[in-house]
Amino acid sequence: MDVIALVQRFGKPDMFITMTYNPTWPEIKEHLWTTDETQNRPDLISRVFRAKVEELKTDISKRNIFGKIVAFMYTIEFQKRGLSHAHFLIILDNEYKLLTSESYDGITSAELPETYLDKKLRSLVLKHIMHGPCGNLNPTNSCMKKNDLCKFNYPKSFAEQITKGRDSYPIYKRRNTREVVKVWEQYLDNSWVVPYNSFLLGKFNCHMNVKVFSDIKVSPPEAAWRLFGFSISEMYPSIYYLQLHLRGQQFISFKGNTDINTIVNNPMIKKTMLTEFFQMNRIRPSILEKEAKEVFFERTITVSEEDILLHKKLNTKQLKAYNVIIDQVFSKKPGAFFIDDPGGTGKTFLYRALLETARSKGYIALATATSGVVASILPGGRTAHSRFKYLYTLMKISAATSANKVQLQV
Numbered sequence: 001m002d003v004i005a006l007v008q009r010f011g012k013p014d015m016f017i018t019m020t021y022n023p024t025w026p027e028i029k030e031h032l033w034t035t036d037e038t039q040n041r042p043d044l045i046s047r048v049f050r051a052k053v054e055e056l057k058t059d060i061s062k063r064n065i066f067g068k069i070v071a072f073m074y075t076i077e078f079q080k081r082g083l084s085h086a087h088f089l090i091i092l093d094n095e096y097k098l099l100t101s102e103s104y105d106g107i108t109s110a111e112l113p114e115t116y117l118d119k120k121l122r123s124l125v126l127k128h129i130m131h132g133p134c135g136n137l138n139p140t141n142s143c144m145k146k147n148d149l150c151k152f153n154y155p156k157s158f159a160e161q162i163t164k165g166r167d168s169y170p171i172y173k174r175r176n177t178r179e180v181v182k183v184w185e186q187y188l189d190n191s192w193v194v195p196y197n198s199f200l201l202g203k204f205n206c207h208m209n210v211k212v213f214s215d216i217k218v219s220p221p222e223a224a225w226r227l228f229g230f231s232i233s234e235m236y237p238s239i240y241y242l243q244l245h246l247r248g249q250q251f252i253s254f255k256g257n258t259d260i261n262t263i264v265n266n267p268m269i270k271k272t273m274l275t276e277f278f279q280m281n282r283i284r285p286s287i288l289e290k291e292a293k294e295v296f297f298e299r300t301i302t303v304s305e306e307d308i309l310l311h312k313k314l315n316t317k318q319l320k321a322y323n324v325i326i327d328q329v330f331s332k333k334p335g336a337f338f339i340d341d342p343g344g345t346g347k348t349f350l351y352r353a354l355l356e357t358a359r360s361k362g363y364i365a366l367a368t369a370t371s372g373v374v375a376s377i378l379p380g381g382r383t384a385h386s387r388f389k390y391l392y393t394l395m396k397i398s399a400a401t402s403a404n405k406v407q408l409q410v
């Protein structure tokens with residue numbers, strides 16, 4: 001989402017750089033103990049790799065090696081076997097955009113450097129930059145898909161000059177010089193060279209893939225979408241990051257020429273999104289609101305026509321219990337009653353009559369049971385743990401005490 005926000009503000013990225021750590025970096029080698037192996041020193045690898053990433057970041061964002069930038073972002077990823085790599089996305093300032101495929105040539109190359117020109121660079125390309133090999137030369141390479149093709153489309157076709165592909169991504173200049181180099185016991189030519197930047201490869205001495213796509217054109221629907229200024233992302237509910245701070249230690253912004261007293265006396269500087277979030281939670285009567293909902297729920301339980309007549313149908317024993325309980329309820333004195341009789345003798349029938357009588361007179365009658373099945377046969381019934389938010393601790397319960405109990409509270 002953050003990257004989309006950057007793209008929305010500054011436009012599409014111009015360059016994509018992947019830097020992979022090199023276990024043979026001198027900074028790693030010289031700090032290994034004689035008994036150490038690189039793979040056993042993730043602490044050292046991480047520190048050195050971080051230093052390299054920081055240096056690359058400085059090259060890009062402060063030394064402006066590709067020109068002035070308006071935005072960049074990077075992520076660090078770790079392959080399963082631990083190879084750390086950093087992906088950088090760079091958005092160049094309009095003035096520095098590379099608007100023709102030809103102008104990419106100065107930034108990236110996808111050919112073997114000529115031996116006599118730069119021996120060191122050539123050895124680095126052979127060491128870090130050659131892809132795979134894959135395909136017939138090495139069918140089990142990790143880039144091979146099920147259809148026996150390389151997912152990065154290597155070996156690439158030869159090209160006399162840099163051109164734009166059908167998808168408007170560049171087809172890099174990879175001339176067929178007939179020159180082959182022996183890498184990983186295979187003879188490889190320019191079709192296996194991953195696009196690289198000579199300066200960065202020379203400086204960082206590691207796998208460093210540099211792709212440029214300033215020139216990528218947008219499709220007509222995308223162009224129209226952007227011209228209309230339609231939003232390219234939305235999320236519901238919205239998520240905001242709140243900047244955390246201690247009490248009274250929030251960042252404030254003010255104009256340099258503002259009098260300090262004016263700043264200090266401005267009531268707005270005491271407010272931040274975080275303080276207002278706390279304030280909102282203080283004001284919002286969330287607990288009261290919940291309670292009000294519960295009361296509303298209980299008061300609006302509909303009593304069926306059948307239940308309204310129940311008290312008139314009670315048998316002698318039921319009526320006796322009914323009268324005792326109802327008298328107690330309407331006398332507004334507390335009381336507790338335990339109804340017991342064999343199954344099917346009319347206990348639930350009695351409870352429903354009691355609930356109806358109390359509710360029809362405007363009382364709140366809570367019907368709870370220890371099991372959901374029993375609760376479901378009582379009008380407005382709920383399990384006791386749900387209604388009263390009991391916290392149960394698991395323990396061994398004897399058969400006698402596990403029988404379902406019904407509780408009516410008025």
Ligand SMILES: Nc1ncnc2c1ncn2[C@@H]1O[C@H](COP(=O)(O)OP(=O)(O)OP(=O)(O)O)[C@@H](O)[C@H]1O
Pocket residue numbers: 313314315318341342343344345346347348349350
């Ligand atoms: N006074 C009554 N008049 C008509 N039908 C009744 C009366 N009392 C109970 N019944 C009916 O008898 C059946 C069993 O009653 P009820 O379900 O209330 O028993 P119970 O004691 O709660 O049973 P259990 O303990 O198994 O849950 C129900 O169909 C109920 O409608």
